[in-house]
Amino acid sequence: MATIKISSQHNWTTETAHQTTNGTWAKWLKLTDGQAERKTLWFMVSLIFQGVLFLPLPAVLIYYFNAPTLILAVTLSLFFANIITGMSGSGIRTILNLFAVSFxxxxxxxxxxxx
Incomplete structure (x- = not known):
């Protein structure tokens, strides 16, 4: 009976798989990971900030600056995406990244x- 032999020609190390860089993205991920115990606070800050500043923005842009109504769809989509993300138990990285994208x-x- 033939057997399968797995050869280890490649020497994979964990150091090459998890290279640390000092770029902006690595700093952002370090910041978000450090806020893990404050996930509920960031969810509430995101909702309050968006409710006060972002939800009135389409009305102002559409009424005063003749912007297209597509802005309303974008704003509401991002707002509800933040609500769903926070209430579904997503990680802190997801919550803060979506808040940053919205901003x-x-x-x-x-x-x-x-x-």
């Missing part, structure tokens, strides 16, 4: 239509 998306929309 940047709204800043870009504001810069495009208001300036």
């Amino acid at each position: 940047l998306a709204h800043l870009i929309m504001l810069a495009i239509f208001a300036l």
Whole structure:
């Protein structure tokens, strides 16, 4: 009976698989991992910040700056995505990354239509 022989020609080490860099992304991940015990706080900050600053933004942009109504769909999608992410038990990286994406998306929309 023939047997399968697995040869270890490649010497994989954990050091090459988990290289640490000092780039911006590595610093961001280190920051998010350090906030793991404050996940509920970040979820609430995200909801309050978006409810106060981001949800009124489409009304202002559409009414005063004649922006397309697509902005409303983007804002509500990001808002509900943040709610679902926080309530579903996602990790701190997911919560903070989605909050950062939301923040940047709204800043870009504001810069495009208001300036």
